Amino acid sequence: MVLRTLVERHLKLFVRDRWAVFFSLLSILIVLMLFMLFLREAFVLDADIDGLDRLVHSWIISGVLMLSTVTVPLGFLGIMIRDIDSGTINDFLVAPIKRSHIVLSYLLAALLIGTAFSTFNLVIGQLYMFIRFGFLLAPLSWLWTLLVIVLATSLFASLFFFIVTYVKTPNAHGTMQTLVGTLIGFLVGLYVPLGNLGNVIRNILSALPTLQVASLFRIVYMADPLKDIPWKTLETIPGVPYFMRTRPAFEHFMGVELELFGQTLSLGVLIVVVFAWVCLFTALSTLRIARFKTG
Amino acid sequence: MHIIRVKDLRKKYENVEAVKGVSFDVRNGTFFALLGQNGAGKSTTIEIIATLKSKNEGEVIVDGAVLGKDDDAIRKTLGVVFQYSVLDKELTVRENLAIRAGFYNMDKERLRTRIETFSSLMDIDAFIDRRVKTLSGGERRKADLARALLHSPKVLILDEPTTGLDPKSRKDLWELIQTIKTETDMTIFLTTHYMEEVLDADHVVILDEGLVKAEDSAENLRLKHASDTLRIVPKDARLSQALKDEGIPFTWKNSIVMVPLKDAFEGLSIATRHKAHFESFEIVKANMDDVFLNITGKELLENGTENPR
Incomplete structure (x- = not known):
């Protein structure tokens, strides 16, 4: 009951703060703008290939979905920092509420708000795809994408919760938000496709949960559009860039399929790896919760 | 309880x-x-x-x-x-x-x-x-x-x-x-x-x-830690001499003579006896500021900071 009251309070505060919502979605807007201005040009071919434009749009939307699972929980956790900084948290601490419930409420609310915003983005993305291409994800792909949204939000909510417990001021949190918002597009190969990066950088990025989660999103969200591309035709068209000649080359270049130390990370392996990250950061966050004491 | x-x-x-x-x-x-x-x-x-x-x-x-x-x-x-x-x-x-x-x-x-x-x-x-x-x-x-x-x-x-x-x-x-x-x-x-x-x-x-x-x-x-005070603005140095002659303890604060009192009547009595030597006087009731000052030796300022005596 008390936990629910606290979670509802946090969510209400976040939604009422238009700037917090705006900044949480800022990196998404940046990606969309970059896509419209530059990235899209890279995939324009002389030949009219069925499904290619849809594939590229699917790639961008899967990236946007991934970004919202990162930036929304991080933006939301600013509420916890502000509560500590302003002393509002003292009001919770003098009430008969377990300390762990107070802290847990922020983690749960971050998970809920991240999932809600990403699901909203999924619906908007689907509406766009339907209006533009008459394309809708298959029901099973919907379920997979929702599962990945929950998994990704759990990971980033617990990861940022753990980090944010060390952050003392709203300014520090704001700086962190700006840094993450700026870097995340590179970390997941959205600003610059992964294939354009050197091997070392690619291996480092592939070892990070950010790119692993991005790959998960791409695998489940782009499965149908990838199937519909006439790869055999593409191979025969002169002037088609190498990464668009075959499906494996495209998946490798665009960060759909990841390789780590020469091993391809399949969907199953990625789910296990990301789940392990969730367990690790939830455990670390739980430790922080357990140590959450006052003066 | x-x-x-x-x-x-x-x-x-x-x-x-x-x-x-x-x-x-x-x-x-x-x-x-x-x-x-x-x-x-x-x-x-x-x-x-x-x-x-x-x-x-x-x-x-x-x-x-x-x-x-x-x-x-x-x-x-x-x-x-x-x-x-x-x-x-x-x-x-x-x-x-x-x-x-x-x-x-x-x-x-x-x-x-x-x-x-x-x-x-x-x-x-x-x-x-x-x-x-x-x-x-x-x-x-x-x-x-x-x-x-x-x-x-x-x-x-x-x-x-x-x-x-x-x-x-x-x-x-x-x-x-x-x-x-x-x-x-x-x-x-x-x-x-x-x-x-x-x-x-x-x-x-x-x-x-x-x-x-x-x-x-x-x-x-x-009652225990502060007393009423007679505050006198003197005409000249004769007031302090007169108080000394009577053995009345006093201090100076910003050219004002401060005489600690047992009660207000004592203040009236002193003022009446020495009315030729001062321009004006007032009897100030002891307040909690005096109590705090006397107990801690510090004045309490409006913003809660101290002003050591």
């Missing part, structure tokens, strides 16, 4: 000992005041009692519940008004109160009844559906008070509640606290550096540098 007992309380922050073995008792249903300048240890003491901070040593018992063993029982007993507003500024007062009601498992009916009580007590219905960020300082304090009183606590802790308020809001809030005091049997525990706020206290504890320096009712403290 004591509702709060504090015994040998100690709290150390790294190398600074903020509270150095403080002991006092608060009787049930009384108005208790903890007086001291910034850094005297008031807030730390109150934060320990309110379970916000841990203690290093000592014992705190609130309504039979021992701090560190039954903190939730202590939290149910206390309602705390902090120095700053802890309400969510983006939410309305009603939304804030509804959230806090959830902390105490209050149902909607009970919340409605409490809001009705507050409406008649402090007119919060005038701004209950406004967002906190749009309220004036005085309205915000009233809303904070309503928040602290929501679960009908046995003890209302007021941690420098009038700090930062304009004189009118301060007066209004103070009248409201007085009303709560007279209309309920609630124990009121106040920390302040404003002397006039402790005048009506049943018991005042003066805290300085983490130690209890004196305690009694405000009136007894005044």
